[in-house]
Amino acid sequence: MHKRIYLLLLTACLGIVSVPTPTYSQALLPYTPKQDPQSLEDTSKSLLRQAAGLVQFQQYEQAIPRVALATQLSPNSNDAWFFLGTLYVQTQKYQKGIDALQQAKLIKPQDPDILFMLGSAYFQKGEHQKAIDTIQSGLKIKPDNNSALFDLGNAYYKLNKYPDAIAQYQKAVNKDPKFWPAINNIGLVNYEKGDVNGAIQNWQRAIAIDPKAAEPLLAVAVALFTQGKQAEAYTTAEKAIVLDSRYANIQYLKDNLWGDKLLNDTRKLIQTPRVKDFITKAPSRG
Incomplete structure (x- = not known):
């Protein structure tokens, strides 16, 4: 954000x-x-x-x-x-x-950039419905703004309006197939809804677009860990932490809209002796 x-x-x-x-x-x-x-x-x-x-x-x-x-x-x-x-x-x-x-x-009043920024401010303050209303006003004027569609999806996601969130993320991806943050967040929604395989597929799509994106890499690692694929989960998590050590911090993940299910499973992974030791020794990057 x-x-x-x-x-x-x-x-x-x-x-x-x-x-x-x-x-x-x-x-x-x-x-x-x-x-x-x-x-x-x-x-x-x-x-x-x-x-x-x-x-x-x-x-x-x-x-x-x-x-x-x-x-x-x-x-x-x-x-x-x-x-x-x-x-x-x-x-x-x-x-x-x-x-x-x-x-x-x-x-x-009809400047879409002002409306989009105001919507972002409401979102950051936790006033998600106001964010939705304001961003929608801006999109009526400038409907092709991918970042605004993404922000709108995030606001819906925070209100647990998952179908609406996915619809906005998908609009953003349709306009720009390489807009991996929207694909990544579709994965976040999938995971909270219990569709782990769907989440992994979307995170892997995001990684294919940007192999250096730490967020979907760590998310895949967590999902693999819950499926019992520990060896693959460990190596994938280590790759993500090397790329950006901030993703080993639960609060940082929460700030980046990781949901309760994914956060709970992430805690289990990063508290394992191997990953915990790796985090301690890993250089700080990001």
Whole structure:
């Protein structure tokens, strides 16, 4: 989900980053602008450009006060509010993000990117029905957005509306057959519904698209372990952990929408002496 937000954050920077690079060592000093509208507008744009430069170096916390000041100087700029809202969501300040994105929506209610980002913010905050309603509004305007379809599927999944979730994931895959995260999440749904073989098939499809995707590899390992195929499960799990050691962390898996059944079975696998020892010795990657 964070990669998705980061891409939207970069979208917010488009058209801003072509200006000279700011001096990043300077603190943001109090500024008293001239009161004519053009001066305020110019100062706002300068602050947004500085913030866009900081975002390129993932210095989100330093970017926020600049963008916040830009919204005060140009309160009718939907770009500034969208940028601020996306920064807040990226830094997990979800309610502040929602408030800023609502301001952007008031200014430009039919902008699908604003609606998609607002839906993502609701999702991150755990307000899944609001996420569904907001993303659907955006899809009415821009129906071919794969990432939004994926986010919509995730919101349905969190509400245990499995057929609706699969339908949205499948729409995303139909538009882009190589969009493996949607295929992976169909596997997550399969597993929670008790269709282990179907889950394995979808995870293997995802791996075929991206052999370095750690998530479906570990999921396959867990499924194999439950089927009693321990040797294959161990080697597959070790491959996944080498690719990205974060997937050995249960909370990280939960954050990535792994359901209760899959999490319970994952705990059993990673607590086996062999995998537990491997996790301890494995280099930290991801």
